[in-house]
Amino acid sequence: MKTDVLIIGGGPAGLSAAIETASRGLDVTIVDEASQLGGQLNQQTQVLRPLPSVYEPMRGFELANKLIEQIKGFNVRLLLNHRVVGFYADGSAGITDEENVFPVKAKKIIVASGAAEKAVAFPKWTMPGIMTIGAAQTLINRDFVMPGKEAVIVGSSDFAMETAIQLMDVGIRVKAIIEKQSGALAKEQEKASELSKNGIPFYFNSFIKEARGNGQVEQIDIELPDEVITLSVDLVCMDGGRAPILDVFYQLGCSFGFQEELGGWVPQYNHTLQTGREDVYLAGNAAGISTQGPLLLTGMIAGISVSEELQAISPAEANEMREALWKELGLLEDKEVYSGRIKHLENFTSPLLKDQFIS
Amino acid sequence: MNKLDKTTIICRCEEISCEEVEEVISNGGRTFDDVKRITRCGMGPCQAKICTSMVAEIIHQQTGLSPSEIPLPRMRMPLSPIKLETLATNSTSFSAVKSVLDEVELEEGKVR
Numbered sequence: 001m002k003t004d005v006l007i008i009g010g011g012p013a014g015l016s017a018a019i020e021t022a023s024r025g026l027d028v029t030i031v032d033e034a035s036q037l038g039g040q041l042n043q044q045t046q047v048l049r050p051l052p053s054v055y056e057p058m059r060g061f062e063l064a065n066k067l068i069e070q071i072k073g074f075n076v077r078l079l080l081n082h083r084v085v086g087f088y089a090d091g092s093a094g095i096t097d098e099e100n101v102f103p104v105k106a107k108k109i110i111v112a113s114g115a116a117e118k119a120v121a122f123p124k125w126t127m128p129g130i131m132t133i134g135a136a137q138t139l140i141n142r143d144f145v146m147p148g149k150e151a152v153i154v155g156s157s158d159f160a161m162e163t164a165i166q167l168m169d170v171g172i173r174v175k176a177i178i179e180k181q182s183g184a185l186a187k188e189q190e191k192a193s194e195l196s197k198n199g200i201p202f203y204f205n206s207f208i209k210e211a212r213g214n215g216q217v218e219q220i221d222i223e224l225p226d227e228v229i230t231l232s233v234d235l236v237c238m239d240g241g242r243a244p245i246l247d248v249f250y251q252l253g254c255s256f257g258f259q260e261e262l263g264g265w266v267p268q269y270n271h272t273l274q275t276g277r278e279d280v281y282l283a284g285n286a287a288g289i290s291t292q293g294p295l296l297l298t299g300m301i302a303g304i305s306v307s308e309e310l311q312a313i314s315p316a317e318a319n320e321m322r323e324a325l326w327k328e329l330g331l332l333e334d335k336e337v338y339s340g341r342i343k344h345l346e347n348f349t350s351p352l353l354k355d356q357f358i359s
Numbered sequence: 360m361n362k363l364d365k366t367t368i369i370c371r372c373e374e375i376s377c378e379e380v381e382e383v384i385s386n387g388g389r390t391f392d393d394v395k396r397i398t399r400c401g402m403g404p405c406q407a408k409i410c411t412s413m414v415a416e417i418i419h420q421q422t423g424l425s426p427s428e429i430p431l432p433r434m435r436m437p438l439s440p441i442k443l444e445t446l447a448t449n450s451t452s453f454s455a456v457k458s459v460l461d462e463v464e465l466e467e468g469k470v471r
Contacts, residue, residue: 087436264412
């Protein structure tokens with residue numbers, strides 16, 4: 001199979017890159033292992049803001065539907081329930097539908113592989129009932145399954161606070177928020193105060209000492225600064241942060257840099273969102289952990305850069321649009337993340353890891 | 360990361376404990392791949408997708424190496440588990456068995 005642009009990942013960044021490229025007449029293929037486009041947006045019921053100026057604030061699944069609606073009119077080939085398993089020596093992607101593996105040769109590849117949640121280890125954290133906040137959110141909002149009745153949340157990021165509120169909304173009793181730092185990490189203070197108002201205690205400088213249970217979690221010991229308390233729960237949601245998913249970049253032989261603000265190891269890229277390999281671009285959380293608005297903007301930038309490379313738009317036009325999008329990104333994105341991104345761009349010519357792909 | 364109990368599982372696919380990871384580090388291990396080669400940590404079905412960051416954190420705590428000095432693990436093809444039957448597809452245009460072998464460069468039928 002041949003295509004102009006192969007987009008790996010059909011979440012918000014991949015879809016916005018698809019809109020930019022396909023709307024200029026390029027032949028676009030999206031591959032995603034899920035059965036549905038939209039990625040993590042599908043289980044996000046919280047209102048997303050700020051979004052780029054072309055979108056009004058809306059809920060995650062509404063945004064997913066809007067993006068999917070937009071690509072319908074264009075020439076986009078969808079490979080859903082398909083996975084990339086690796087790359088052939090000639091650069092074509094090996095894609096499987098779980099029955100066959102076939103090569104897809106693309107002129108340009110945009111990798112929007114997203115991020116993975118990190119787990120938090122403590123004794124017996126592998127017991128049933130203990131999961132990441134994202135997993136709990138997927139269960140309640142996408143699968144309509146109650147993951148438990150009485151929960152604790154480990155972590156206090158914005159995402160953890162949103163998930164705690166969603167758990168409460170479906171009738172799960174949130175018994176405590178456990179944070180190892182000395183204060184709540186959430187940037188939107190109103191979410192944390194909404195939880196406190198509902199009588200949910202925040203335990204700072206604290207962590208889970210041990211989980212116990214017969215076949216599933218039943219009790220946890222929490223180590224507070226001056227005592228250890230025991231709570232009976234059947235659900236522990238942990239938030240260890242997120243890190244970019246890098247395996248596709250590694251297989252492609254891209255270079256990497258390290259940027260704490262972007263989630264740790266991140267593929268090295270320049271302001272056109274081109275990676276260390278000429279024909280490979282990236283977008284979304286794979287380019288550094290961020291919120292949904294910036295994810296869409298990076299998808300648009302990557303899409304415009306690829307359109308320029310494939311001569312679907314003029315370099316002057318592309319430059320102008322890219323400038324405007326970077327400016328909007330600077331306004332929309334969390335200041336620390338944005339400055340981390342700018343620092344990351346500066347290291348484009350001197351990545352920490354390169355040529356690591358040796359047979 | 361919390362203060363880790365020795366028995367805490369780090370790699371849940373292969374059931375590798377914190378103590379086993381620490382032992383590799385005390386014997387000079389400094390990368391995820393060092394830990395992997397000696398303990399099988401990261402060699403289960405998830406292919407190190409969950410334990411990579413935890414092992415890096417333990418290496419950081421034990422040795423003081425900064426996270427940027429702890430390199431990424433080698434990420435091999437296939438990127439996620441796939442049935443051999445699927446990989447050995449009878450596609451006529453391209454042999455997928457060769458896809459795995461693409462990693463090895465051959466010269467006159469021999470590994471270079």
